[in-house]
Every structure is written in C-alpha cells, then in structure tokens.
Amino acid sequence: MQINIKEKNSYSREMSVHIPWDELQNDFNKHVKHFNKKIKLPGFRPGKVPVKVLLKQFLPSIEADFVEHALNTYYLKALKEKELIPVNKAEVEKVDFHYEGDMTFTAKFEIEPELILPKLKKKSLKVQKTTYIHDAEDVDKVIHDLQRSHSTMETVEDGADEGHFVLADLQKLDHTGVPIIGNKLEKQYLKVGGGVIKDENLDKLKGAKAGDTIRMFLTENEQGEKSEYDVSVINVEKEVLPEINEDFIKTVDPEATTEDEFRANLEKRIKDNYEHRSLDAFERQLSDAMIDLVKPEFPPSMVDSYLDHIVEDVKQSGRPGAENLDEAKVRETYQSVAERNLEWYMVRKALINEHDLKVTKQEVEAEIRQLVDRSPQHAQEIE
Template sequence: MQFTVTTTAGLERRIEVQIPSTRVAGEVDRRLRDLTKTANVRGFRKGKVPLAVIKQQYGGQVHGDAVSELIRQGYSDAVNKENLRPASNPRIEPIQMEPGSDLKFAAVIEVMPEVSVKPVESMQIERPTAEVTEADIDVMLESMRRQRVSYEAVDRPAQKGDRVVVDFAGRVDGVAFEGGTGTDMAVVIGAGRAIADFENALIGMSKGETKTAPVKFPDNYGAKELAGKNAEFDLTAKTVEGEVLPVVDDAFSQAFGIAEGGVAALRVEVRKSMERELAQAIRNKLRTQVFEALQRDNQIDLPNSLVDEQIQQLQIDLLQRMGREDMSQMPPRDPFVEPARRRVALGLLIGEIARREKLQADREKLFARLEEVAAAYPNPEEVKRAYLQNQDAMRQIETAVIEDLAVDWVLGKAAVTDRPTSFTELTGFGRQG
C-alpha cells in the first residue's frame, strides 16, 4: 500500500491511498471462497456451490464489500503510520475502483490542532468573598412568605400588589383583535405577567368599576402584528383582593418541612441552603474567570467539524428545552456559532491541561460529583440510578470533574486576590429592579 498526505487548508488533510490490484483480488477471492461454504443456491447443496457460480451470482456485491473493507483498512493504516489525530470522520473520494485495477481513493479529514497552554502564573483572578448574614436570611424568609401568599377581598381601590379579577375588551384602531377579549382574568398588579400599561390601568379601580384605558404593546411583544401598537381596553373590575402573607411561626416552619425547633430551626436550615448556594456562586465566578483567561491567553485553530457538532448539539438542546421534537423547527445556527467555538476551544485547553498534569476523574471524585448533582432533586436515589445507567450522562459528570480539577490547578498557580462582596451581589437574590 502506498499513500501520500497533503495539507489542503488549515487543519484539513487529504490522504491519497493506492492499494495494489493483487491485494484487492486476494481479498475478493477470500470472501468468495468463504461464501461457497455458507451460500444457499438452488440446485446445490450448502457448502458444495462451485466457485464459478458464486462469482456469477455474488461477484459484484463481494467486490464492493471487499473494497469498502480495504478502504477502511487503508485509511486506518495511513492515519496510524503518520500519527494523525482525526477530528472528524473521513470524507471518502473514489479515484479508481474498477475490478482488476489498483484501488485508489482519497480520504479528506480535519486533524486535531496542536494545543499548548501558556504558563498561568501571571493570570489575574479575583476570588469573591462573602458570608450569609442575618439580613440575607430575613430577605429569603420574606421570599418564602411570598411563595405562600393568599388574597382576600378588600373594600378599597386597587393598589400595587393587589389581585384584580377583570373583564376586558381591547381594540387597535377601533378594531377588536384576536386574544384581546376575556373574562375573569386574575391580574396581580406589578407582577409583570401582563403588559405594564394594562396592569397600571387597574390601579385605583374599585369592585364593579368600568373604565377605558390606553395600552401600548411593547415593541418586542410576542404577537408581531401587535408589537408597538397603541390599543384601547374596556376594563371592568369584578373583584379587588389584597395580598395576605403568612406569619413566620412554627406552623410556617412546618410547611417547609421543619418538624421540630420552629423558626430557629428553619433559620438554621435556610442558612445552610444559602451557604451552599453562595459557595456554588463563588465557584462559578472563579470557573468563569479561569475559562475566559485560558481562552484569551491561548489562541487555537479549531476544527470546523467539531464546531459544527457543537452547534448542532446546542440547537438540539434548545429545541428540547422548548418542548419540541420536530427537527424541522430547529432554531437558526448563527446565534450558536460563537458559543460553540468557545466550548470547543475550552474543551481542547482543559484536555491539554488534564493530559499534561495527569488529572483524572477517579471513582471517588465521580461519585462525589454525582451526589452533588442528585442532591438538587427531590428524588436523589432515582437520579443517581438514572445517571449510572446512562453512559452519556456519566461522561458529562466525568467532564465536569476534569474541569474542576483543571480549575483547581490553575487557581493553585495563578495570582488570586480576594474581593469582598455580598450574597445578593453574587447570587442576584434579593436585588431590586
């Protein structure tokens, strides 16, 4: 077998392979002789079919199968002898395939780039530092109260935070539009679930009152035919209800699973949960900084095939999150190009660090990460079983562990300075506006 490897562009390689006709003929003959032992041909006993009959009936198919196998072997041998690292499956281009002649073909591939990670000692990383305060816990408890808000009728005009049950009929340029009429719709003023002008128009209305109010649809409104349009709505307030928040007491604590210890025990559990969230937020900030710095300091040629695979995976992920299965509804690829390139580059850099520093996701680390993932669900044992039965899911766990090890390695060498901050700044919880 003879072959040549040519660099056609960037990471693309063209491998041209020539396999002697004698080897092709030998492979075809071997397969034909094997077939004489197993073929069922009318008029002949099994295993007694003459070779000439087998050639007549199966010669074309056998030649095709032999060529396919020789192409596979020839490509594999060339890749191994040249120490190539394919990033994609080969695109096979036939050159000469006729029976009786040498087999010639080309295999076009992309190869993995050479990856070198620069020293990280000069990398500047800010480590956020914060603690969960009693005030943070108070804000969290207030949020928990709002999870259990109820409403009761009030004899006064509606104000922000009230729930108004309303009948409505809307018009644009004096013409009713689809979805613009409804009855008994409950609207919490200020919750942002309805158009802002619509919610604000309910402020000051009393039970039984009717009014006509101008409402402007936002420019980014979902129904494009209404986006940015000015409308008028006839509104009738059926009921006005004020919010009632539960008292934080023993009964409230029990509603959140605290069987003993009352409010004090609830605050302890809330603190533990918030401290876990804070630790994860700090970790995420550090990971983001490390990843961004690695990609900024280390430019890599990226195989288009890997980027295309990642784009498709991101498209499928979004499609699934939208609850759709029809591949014809796949979102456009353009918004995913840069995120895909970042993911591929980061994967190559992390892989190089792991290889060079011999970072491994051993069994103990894998199961520790699996425990963390499962703990976020109501049924952790079921989640763990599901992961353990899914190789792709466990590969994701392994990737996450390797990423963590690489981040720890970088943080151990980089210039890390602490920056005091707060639970609210790090998590966004409790932030106003």
C-alpha cells in the first residue's frame, strides 16, 4: 500500500492511498463469498453459486459493495501506518476500483496541529494575583444564608408588608382590561419589595390580604416590557428564620458544638474558598497570557464538534425552551467560549508533552478530598 500525505496547513491533510490488486485479492474473494450467501438464483443453493456466474451477473454490485467495505478498512490502516489521528470525519473522493485492478482514493481530514512552545524567559508573562480578604461580615452573611435555607413560612393575617411573600394567581389582561383566556399563572409567589414588586407595585401590595384582587403592571421579560395583570391573593406569608442555637448548629455543621466553633469552621471555609478563588483567577490570567504569547491554531472542525456537544447538552438539560432550541443562537453564544477553551487545550497539551507531566492516583484522590472539604454538600456528586 502506497500512502502520500499533503499538508495543506498546520492541521489540514490530504491523504492519497494506492492499494495494488495483489493486496486486495484475498479481501475481495472473502467478500465474494459473503455476497454469495445473500444471493438467491434459480437452480443453485444459497451460497453455492459458482464465482464465475456471480461475477458475470453481479460484478458492479459486488464491486460497489466491496469498495464500501474496503474504504474504511484501508483508510484506517493508512492512518495507523502514518500515525495520524483525525479530529473530524474524512471527506473521501477520487475513489477508483475495478475487479482485478488496483484501488485508489483520496481522504481529506483535519488533525490537531503540533504546537511548539517558545522558550520562556523571566517576565515573559505579565499577570497579577488578587488576594481576597474575609471579615466578620462574610461570616454573618453565610450564617444568614444558612438560616434562610432552613427557614419556614408563616401565614400573615394583618396584611402584607415589605419582605413578605404573596401567594397569588396572576391573570393577564388586554389593553382594555379584559382577561386574556389561557394567560393565567396560578399559585405564584411574589416577594413584596423584591423582583417585580417594587416602586409603585410595592405600595399596591402593602396591606394585601387573602381574597384581595389588585391590578398592576408586571415586567414580562428582560427587555422590560410590561403587561397588566389582576393579582388575586391566595395567602400572605412571611419567612421565619431559625434561631442560632444548638439544634440549628448541629443541623448545618455536625462537627461544631458551640457557636464559636461554628463561626470558626465557617471562617475557615470562607478563607479556603477565597484562596481557591484567588488561585483560580490567577490561573485563568496565566492561561490567557500563555494563549496570547503562543497564539495556538486549531482546526475549525474542533470548534464545530465542541459546539455540537454544547447544543446536545442544552437539549438534554430539560430546561424550559430546550425542546424548541435555537441552535444557531446557542452556537453564536458559545463560539468565543469554544475557541478560548480549545486554545488553552492546545497550549496545555503542549506543556504536558514537553515537560512529561503526569498525575498520580494519589494526587487525584487528594484533589477530590480538597473539593469535598470545600463543598461538603456536593460530596456525592464530586466523588
């Protein structure tokens, strides 16, 4: 088998393959036997049709069937011989084969380009490291968030006030104030003084009680468009935060026995998270600086494949609107993300190969333990 490789650029390859008949003959004969088993001819048992008869009556079909099988086989053999790994499906053309003749074909495909890193000197990369400093207010905020996550709701009898939650049915109205059939949202929670319930709407809902109906304009979308609604109040509730006592501490932090220990544990987690946040930001700046210095190339098909996976992930996510997904918009949104991630992938791979970097099983396990320590609530997902 003769193989000729043309390099169009750093990642595009055109591979011409020539296989002489003497290399093809055994495969072709096996294929004829396989074809024989599928053919039914009057006067012959299945699989017992003489080869000469088969070739006389079905040669074009046998040739076409063989080519379909042989192309993949010899394409893969050629890739293995030349140690090439395509990143996309090859475009095969100029296929030529006839019985007792040689086979030739051309395959065009893309590969990951070889990246040669420049010699780095001192101060080749300019990056800054940001240090995040925590204080008591950060601890208080985390405690408040934990209280909210374990809060209960209590019915308010004397009317809604700022910070309360109104459970209501929302009936959309047309410009004349008539209800629009099919445009009713049932049992929606509205926070008084938050989200869409602020400014003039805040005053309208203050004092609201179960059974009241209040007409107001609510924001419909990110563009700020508003529509008029009848808000039929079902119930008014307020959030009741748990006290910071022994039971609460035991629930949210079983390792702590006192409030001081609880706060100390939280402070350590905040400090660790800030340190990792600082390190993540530094590593991001460092990788961006390396990308700017190296300016790696990558084949367009790698971007297409990356975006294909993102589109598929969004489709399978079960998010609202996933069924009628605008694929073009998703691709446009994530185009720059895909390109940046592939640039860093190319640089990172070159660094790993150049310095023969390896990760041990013990290092992986240690990293998993650190991740679990930082986010114990997600331990099962991480492990």
